[in-house]
Amino acid sequence: xxxxxxxxxxxxxxxxxxxDLGSKTIExxxxxxxxxxxxxxxxxxxxxxxxxDCAFTGCDLSLMEPIDSLFSGCAFEECRIxxxxxxxxxxxxxxxxxxxxxxxxxxxxxxxxxxxxxxxRFVDCRVNEAGFRESTLADAHFERADLGGADFxxxxxxxxxxxxxxxxxxxxxxxxxxxxTVSATTALQIAEALGLRIHNPDH
Numbered sequence: 001x002x003x004x005x006x007x008x009x010x011x012x013x014x015x016x017x018x019x020d021l022g023s024k025t026i027e028x029x030x031x032x033x034x035x036x037x038x039x040x041x042x043x044x045x046x047x048x049x050x051x052x053d054c055a056f057t058g059c060d061l062s063l064m065e066p067i068d069s070l071f072s073g074c075a076f077e078e079c080r081i082x083x084x085x086x087x088x089x090x091x092x093x094x095x096x097x098x099x100x101x102x103x104x105x106x107x108x109x110x111x112x113x114x115x116x117x118x119x120x121r122f123v124d125c126r127v128n129e130a131g132f133r134e135s136t137l138a139d140a141h142f143e144r145a146d147l148g149g150a151d152f153x154x155x156x157x158x159x160x161x162x163x164x165x166x167x168x169x170x171x172x173x174x175x176x177x178x179x180x181t182v183s184a185t186t187a188l189q190i191a192e193a194l195g196l197r198i199h200n201p202d203h
Contacts, residue, residue: 073098087113162186
């Protein structure tokens, strides 16, 4: 029995509205195709649990610790997910079978270092000061994501898409960018990182 009253087990196609799990422990639960609306996971410890094809809307997951847990194919919209250390919490052998997506979310100060984030989507999000060092971002999609201060050293962006991401800094010397699709503004940011001077014939 979890401290908030849910028995450890499997929950399928269920909807949780206004659930307050702040600073509580969730253990040995499996959520499949469940919906969470305005739920609070702030400071919660998520142990040996799985969230597959779940939707989170207007939730607060800041400082959550998903220990030995898995989020696969989940969609987060208008959620606050700051300060989550995904890199330390998720098992390295727990394969993320489907990418997660974030829309209008705040993921600032979170850590994704060394994780396989292939195909993950970050659209209209704040991702300030987040750590992606040595992460795999192949086929990932960043669009209108504020990436100020984010660390992408030695990350792999092969086949990824980067569109209009303010604050983005990539060093092509230590970042894999083969096949990456970029917007004009992003191309300028990368060129400036190389120390190139951009010629503007109109000035």
